[in-house]
Amino acid sequence: MLDVLIIGGGPAGLAAALYAGRAQLKGLLLEKLSPGGQVLVTDFVENYPGFPDGVTGFELVDKMAQQAKKFGVEIKNGEVSEIKKEGHGFVVILSNGERIETKTVIVATGATHRNLGVKGERELTGKGVSYCATCDGPFFRDQEVAVVGGGDSAIQEAIFLTKFAKKIYVIHRRDELRAVKILQERAFSNPKIEFIWDSVVEEILGENQVEGVRIRHVKTGALSDLSVQGVFIFIGIEPNTSLVKGLIKLDDRNFIKTDEWMRTSLKGIYAAGDCRSKPLLQIVTAVAEGATAAFAVQHDLE
Ligand SMILES: Cc1cc2nc3c(=O)[nH]c(=O)nc-3n(C[C@H](O)[C@H](O)[C@H](O)COP(=O)(O)OP(=O)(O)OC[C@H]3O[C@@H](n4cnc5c(N)ncnc54)[C@H](O)[C@@H]3O)c2cc1C
Structure with missing residues (x-):
């Protein structure tokens, strides 16, 4: 049984993996696409501390992924389709039917900006x-x-x-x-x-x-x-939280409610990043919350 399963490989999930790995928790991160999340579609990031000349979105998340892997949390491709409470832990079910047992779950599934759906939008994203x-x-x-x-x-x-x-x-x-x-x-x-x-x-x-x-x-x-x-x-942003609807408390816009330790309403489930109810949806807040969630897991398991 895992100590922690992290769902989503954006900045929040990758920071959670880094902190979980350094705390020597037995962890796994599942990402349905490529690690990086929304930052992969971000051309250039100018407001992440430590890069005075800015950094490309790709380079930033590539470095985050390398750093997370270094401390032992495995990063695998997989889409979580269901989380079930079982005994003192959880069973996480993947879209391919695979079942994984874990003591805790960090939900870092991010959010999706609503698109206009018009010609030129996708082609010119990041180009104006x-x-x-x-x-x-x-x-x-x-x-x-x-x-x-x-x-x-x-x-x-x-x-x-x-x-x-x-x-x-x-x-x-x-x-x-x-x-x-x-x-x-x-x-x-x-x-x-x-x-x-x-x-x-x-x-x-x-x-x-x-x-x-x-x-x-x-x-x-x-x-x-x-x-x-x-x-x-700016025609709306949708949190990717359908997975946990009915399992944990969401706000009126379907973002996950947590306390300052990133604990959700169900013991053993934590949330971090853009899927969480909060005022500022940015990389710097996502990584801080990922780190806090992993720290809370370590603290609560101890
Ligand atoms: C165009 C654009 C430009 C931006 N520019 C900046 C910037 O310059 N500076 C800044 O600070 N912020 C910027 N942001 C915002 C920033 O990218 C987000 O705040 C940040 O990526 C949130 O990180 P996250 O880990 O919470 O979520 P995300 O980055 O959304 O990552 C979530 C990940 O979870 C995965 N996932 C979702 N559901 C599942 C599932 N069921 N199973 C497995 N995996 C799943 C997704 O595939 C995704 O990779 C920008 C956003 C956009 C769209």
């Missing part, structure tokens, strides 16, 4: 299309960008982008915002922000870099092209 203003905003200094969405995060991020971009067009499919009033007031009074109402993005334009967006007015059907160098999409 972004889902994270905190991460990518500084690359758009003195440029013109579009923000898609009308909720709190879209408006908050549009305001944040005014620090860098010279003009921000907020494209929203309705004629009013869902964001809280205080954010609306701040956005409306900011001269750098212009609203394009009742409109949806039909296509993101550009060959190797974003050059603009094609917009459709939802009431008239009229199409128009807007020249921008960046497109920030």
Whole structure:
């Protein structure tokens, strides 16, 4: 029986593996794709401490994976499809039917940004299309960008982008915002922000870099092209928590609730990273939580 099974090989899972390995716990990390998580699709990371000149997403997570492996936690490819409480531990079932027994589980399954699903979006992700203003905003200094969405995060991020971009067009499919009033007031009074109402993005334009967006007015059907160098999409983020729904407590947006030790509502299950209910979804917070979860496992098993 394992001491700890870590589900997900993003920054949170890899940091948990590093700390579990150094604590000499018998551990296994399962990742359904390649270790790295969302950072694998992040072109360049400028805000992870220790890299004053920035680092490519690939290099950062490759180093994290190497470091985690060094201390003995095995990293294997596998998709967890079910977790069952059994006796004093858990049985984890993989999509290929394999069953693994473990005393504890760290859920580090991350989150998935909702996509627009339009032509050009996938091709230009990391080339002007972004889902994270905190991460990518500084690359758009003195440029013109579009923000898609009308909720709190879209408006908050549009305001944040005014620090860098010279003009921000907020494209929203309705004629009013869902964001809280205080954010609306701040956005409306900011001269750098212009609203394009009742409109949806039909296509993101550009060959190797974003050059603009094609917009459709939802009431008239009229199409128009807007020249921008960046497109920030904030139409929601979904935690990858369907696996644990009904097993542990989630918040009203389906993110996992934990205490400060990363313990969930069910003894023996911990959560770390973007799947957890928290204010800041970043690499630096994910690794801190992975480390804390592994430390809590060590503490609780002792
Ligand atoms: C385009 C983009 C740019 C970003 N730029 C930055 C940046 O510059 N700086 C920054 O700090 N943050 C950035 N972020 C945010 C950062 O990537 C995340 O906060 C961080 O990756 C969260 O780590 P995580 O380990 O919690 O989750 P994730 O990175 O989402 O990793 C979760 C992993 O779990 C795996 N998984 C899910 N379900 C299962 C299952 N059932 N079985 C097995 N494996 C499973 C997934 O395949 C995935 O690899 C960016 C995000 C995006 C999308």
